[in-house]
Amino acid sequence: MSTTIEEDAQESDVEDATAGEPEARVGLRYTLSQLKRDPTAKVGGYIIAFFAVIATVAFIDTNVLAWVGHKYWFAETFWVNPVRDPATTQILRPPLSLTNDLHPGAPGDWNHVLGTDHRGRDILVRLFYGTRIAMMVGIVATGIGTVMGVVVGAVAGYYGGWVDDALMRAVEVLYAIPFLVLVIAFMVAFGRNLLFAMIGVGIRTIPVFARLIRSEVLSVREEDYVEAARASGVTNRKLIQRHVIPNSFAPVLVQATLQIGINILVIAGLSFLGFGAQPPTASWGQMLSVSRGYMLPAPWFSVWPGLAILLAVIGFNLLGDGLRDALDPRIQNR
Amino acid sequence: MSDANTLLDVENLRTQFFTEEGTVRAVDGISFDVNEGEIVGLVGESGAGKSVATSSLMRLVEDPGEVVGGTVTFKGETLIDFEENTKGELRPSEAMLSNAEMRENVRGNEIAIIFQDPMEALNPVFKVGSQIREFIEINRGFDEGEAKALAVDMLREVGIPEPEERYHSYPHQFSGGMRQRVLIAMALACEPSLIIADEPTTALDVTVEAQILELVDDLREKYDTAFVWVTHDMAVIAEICDRVNVMYLGEVIEEAAVDDLFHDTKHPYTDALLDSIPRPDQTTAELNPIVGVMPEAINPPPGCRFHTRCPDAREVCKRAEPAYQDVSEPGERPHHVHCVKYEDVGYEYSDPLDTEATGAFAGDLMETETEGEADD
Numbered sequence: 125m126s127t128t129i130e131e132d133a134q135e136s137d138v139e140d141a142t143a144g145e146p147e148a149r150v151g152l153r154y155t156l157s158q159l160k161r162d163p164t165a166k167v168g169g170y171i172i173a174f175f176a177v178i179a180t181v182a183f184i185d186t187n188v189l190a191w192v193g194h195k196y197w198f199a200e201t202f203w204v205n206p207v208r209d210p211a212t213t214q215i216l217r218p219p220l221s222l223t224n225d226l227h228p229g230a231p232g233d234w235n236h237v238l239g240t241d242h243r244g245r246d247i248l249v250r251l252f253y254g255t256r257i258a259m260m261v262g263i264v265a266t267g268i269g270t271v272m273g274v275v276v277g278a279v280a281g282y283y284g285g286w287v288d289d290a291l292m293r294a295v296e297v298l299y300a301i302p303f304l305v306l307v308i309a310f311m312v313a314f315g316r317n318l319l320f321a322m323i324g325v326g327i328r329t330i331p332v333f334a335r336l337i338r339s340e341v342l343s344v345r346e347e348d349y350v351e352a353a354r355a356s357g358v359t360n361r362k363l364i365q366r367h368v369i370p371n372s373f374a375p376v377l378v379q380a381t382l383q384i385g386i387n388i389l390v391i392a393g394l395s396f397l398g399f400g401a402q403p404p405t406a407s408w409g410q411m412l413s414v415s416r417g418y419m420l421p422a423p424w425f426s427v428w429p430g431l432a433i434l435l436a437v438i439g440f441n442l443l444g445d446g447l448r449d450a451l452d453p454r455i456q457n458r
Numbered sequence: 459m460s461d462a463n464t465l466l467d468v469e470n471l472r473t474q475f476f477t478e479e480g481t482v483r484a485v486d487g488i489s490f491d492v493n494e495g496e497i498v499g500l501v502g503e504s505g506a507g508k509s510v511a512t513s514s515l516m517r518l519v520e521d522p523g524e525v526v527g528g529t530v531t532f533k534g535e536t537l538i539d540f541e542e543n544t545k546g547e548l549r550p551s552e553a554m555l556s557n558a559e560m561r562e563n564v565r566g567n568e569i570a571i572i573f574q575d576p577m578e579a580l581n582p583v584f585k586v587g588s589q590i591r592e593f594i595e596i597n598r599g600f601d602e603g604e605a606k607a608l609a610v611d612m613l614r615e616v617g618i619p620e621p622e623e624r625y626h627s628y629p630h631q632f633s634g635g636m637r638q639r640v641l642i643a644m645a646l647a648c649e650p651s652l653i654i655a656d657e658p659t660t661a662l663d664v665t666v667e668a669q670i671l672e673l674v675d676d677l678r679e680k681y682d683t684a685f686v687w688v689t690h691d692m693a694v695i696a697e698i699c700d701r702v703n704v705m706y707l708g709e710v711i712e713e714a715a716v717d718d719l720f721h722d723t724k725h726p727y728t729d730a731l732l733d734s735i736p737r738p739d740q741t742t743a744e745l746n747p748i749v750g751v752m753p754e755a756i757n758p759p760p761g762c763r764f765h766t767r768c769p770d771a772r773e774v775c776k777r778a779e780p781a782y783q784d785v786s787e788p789g790e791r792p793h794h795v796h797c798v799k800y801e802d803v804g805y806e807y808s809d810p811l812d813t814e815a816t817g818a819f820a821g822d823l824m825e826t827e828t829e830g831e832a833d834d
Contacts, residue, residue, distance in 0.1 A: 285521075348578035355516055356593055356644075357566035366592070370583045 158450035165446020171439030175255055182256040239424040241414070247428050250406040254429065257318065257407040258436055261400075262388035265322045269329025269387075270380045277334035278369050281341030282360070292338065299331045304394075311399050318401045321394050325387050336379055340372035347371070374451040378444050385440030392433050408433050465651055465684050466492040466515070471528035471538070473507075473514045480756040484510040484523070486708035489782065492652065497678065497685040499695040499716070501731075502705035505752050508688045511705070512654045514538070515686075516569060517560055533651065537564065567597040570645035574657040576637035580629035587613075587625030590644050597648040612643040616673060635666035639673070646677060654686045659694060671698050692735055696720060704728050707763045708755055710782070713794040724785060724795040726770045762798060765811065772808035774798055 159165045189197050238247040280291040298306075307324035314320045344350065350367050358366075394400040395409025403410065408429040415425030473485040485507045492498045500508050514525050517537065527548055530538040537560070541551035555564065573579040581589060590609040594600055600608065606625075613621035616639040629637060638658060645653050655674075659667040675698060678685065687699055695702050695716065702719045704712040704727065712725040723729045733746040750767045753759055759766050765775035778798045785800045786793040798805050 348573050348575055349581045351518070352571065352573055352579045352641075353581075355518055355565055355571040357561045357564070357597055359561065362596075366584070367581050371581065 155447070155450045159446050162446045162449060164442045165450070168439045168442025168444075168446060171435060172443060175259055175436055175439065178252060178255045179259040182253050186253065186256070238428050239422070241411075241425055242418060242422070247411075247424065250411055251408070251428060251432050253406045254408045254411060254432070255436075257401050257405065258388050258392070258433070261318065261322050261325075261391040262384040262436075262440070265325040265387040265391065266329060266380055266384045268323060268326025269383065270333050270376065272326070273330040273333025274337050274369060274373075274376060276330065277337035278341050278364050278372065280334070281338035282345050282364050282368055288338075292334070295331045295334045298327070303328050303390075304397075307394065308397075308399055316399060316402065318405075318407075321391055321400050325390055325394075329383060329387065332379060332383065333376060337369070337372050337376050340375060341368055344368055344371045375448075378448040378451060381440055381444035381447055385437040385444070388440070389433065389437050463494045464491050465494045465496075465533060466686070467529075467531045468515070469529040471511065471514055471525070471530060473510050473519055473523060473525050475523040477522060477756075482755045483708050483758065484755055485514060486755075486758070487528070488703075488705070488708070488710045490703045490710055490713060492684050492686060494651070495678065495682045495684055496700045497674075497687055497698055499699035499702040500686060500688045500705060501690060501692065501695050501702060503690060503752055505707075505755070506705040507708040507755070508690075508705055509656055512571070512656055512686060512688055515654065516565060516571065517557075532564070532569065535564070566593065566650070567648040568650050569652045569654060570648065570650040572638075572641050572645050572653060572655045572658045575661050576634050576641055576658075577661065579641055580637060582629055585626055585628055586632065586640055587627075590640070590647060593644055594647050608647060609643075612647045613640070615646070615677070616640070616643040617669075618643070634662055635669065638662060638666075638670055642670070642673065642677070646681060646683065649681060650683060652684045652686065654688070656688045657690070658687075660689070660691070667694070674698065692732060704731070707752055707758055709763060709796060710794075711764065711796040713792075715791045715793075718791060718793055722793070724793060724800065725764075725797050726768050726799075727764045730767075730769065762796075768811075770799065771811040772805055773811055774803055774805050774808035775811060778803045 159169065185197060238251070240246055241250070276291050276295060280288040306328060307321070310324040310327075311317075311320045314323075345368060350363065353363055353367050391400055392407070392409030392412070395407050396413040398410075398413065400409050401407035411429040412426055412433075415422075415429070418425050468491065469489050470487045471485055471489070472483070472487050475482040475484055488507075488511060490498065490500075500511065502508050510519065510523065513519050515530055515537065517525065519525055525538055527540050528538060529536070529540070535555055536551075536553040537555060539551040539553045540548045543549045580586065587606070587609055590612065591602070591605045594605040594608055595602070598605075610621045610625055613624060618624050618636060618639055624632075629640075632640065638661075641658070659670050662670065671694065674685070677683070687694070689695060699716050701713065701715050703710045704719070704725065706727050712719065712723075712728045714722070714724070719728065720732065723732060727748075730746070730748045734748055736742070736745065748767060753763070753766060759776075760779075761777050762768070762771075762775045762780050765771040768775065775798055778801070780796050780798045781801060782794055782796045783800065784792050785795050
């Protein structure tokens, strides 16, 4: 790396400002190095990494170990039956959903660190499996919104004219419908489960990304390299894919990171209303929903899932803010 | 006008921009041709319509602009052609290539463009090599390996040191001159018959400019590629071109072989243009700039468009629309000019016109002069 740059400085006809610099100022590696220097982004990154690891372990435990007949092996081994009594193991298994009727509604102790709920289910275990749901819904819903929003916005911005008008008006119609009504109607029509919650929230997120990338595309499409590509016979579709979208993507990346946090919150809210993951699947929102009947006698029911949601959302917001700074060359916070 | 080896023939090309202020006649009936392996210059001030003319050739004029008339033929293919329909309106004719044919067969592989600003003409998010490779894949149908090999060869060809390694560099890791070399490599990679160079050396300093011009001259001989070289720099024209078209306000006002243009200048505008730059073959105490600015192309002056700034302007110039005609003596190389001086419309007997260039308005600037007094 360093040798090529030195040679560049020697060989080049004109030394431009970047040729002599020790480090590139754009690109993925630079962005990551900027992120590492930003303490808030680092904290956000660690929080997300923490939840991501938990979600991955939980996913392996429920989905991968199920093939070898050891579903919930992890939870059973470490939490549900901490006294290791073979006689009680069977009744603690799903479909009874990791209950421990021996200790209903207890605050934290050494066996159940965060306490148990009204049916004796370990709150830590439920949070553990709920992480999987939270991360998945956040990422999938935002992914749906990002992909569709970017396509719609980029096409609208690139072609302009009536295509722009038609697509952006359609997007604004989507914006005009009250969000909860839209998603709930969607789920009533198609089915009350997590998949449709994710799709519904994803569709609802389209306008955010469509508008964002459209404004960016409007300036990128005037760039010389876009015209150069057009002059060299590149099709419009390929032009959008290769030149327009990659060069307009930075703000979308920032918004997507922030939006994951928002969407986690939104789907937790839907679960709270009974429109998300259905019992007995553990999700943070649904845990909160159940706990509202026990707020005074057993506050730990609601505190822990609430904290989990808060922490996850903060994590994504911090990372998003850090990304925004790292991707904006005008901000040099060093 | 076309010979056996004429590559590109432009006849009466007209491009207009439809704006709220009015119709801008950016290119108003220009004609020129390019022979195989020839470098033809297109020179003029900013706003003369040079760049619009080149993007019109490629049918890349964007809204609110539109090619509204003229015929462009390239290697026997009709790029632009208009015909009158029953209502007497001009409509694109059937002979014209479709947009898809234009994209697949002409752009990139038959006619390539080198843009003015090498800093802006490469996509900043992809590596230089992959951009050249993709360009080759699109236009020549090579597979990835072949295209990569050719891309590295082309980089070597244009004088990039260690092309295998620089293939993996991003555009920002190149200097301006290097990037222009990359763009030339890209343009040449598909061995087009014609390259349109839109002020390719304007953004570079003179040392690099000289290197690039030398490179282009070498490559032209090697690949036998014709160039349309757009510039406002007469020095570049003298250096590289075989023939020159001088543009003023959307019209070609003089066309000649490069030596004839410099040493047997016919049009007063070309004369003024040459007077305004230092020349190695002439000694002068002071340079004469061309007075005034170019009028708006929305409302071009009547008659000869240059008469408002012309030092030789006479009364007749306001009235007579000059014809574009060959004024060369028999046996000489063709020399086209667009000026009433060379026509039989009574220029000799006409009264001199008071214009900025003849000092008529100098009274505004210098109080010692009286109105109408010519200072030359």
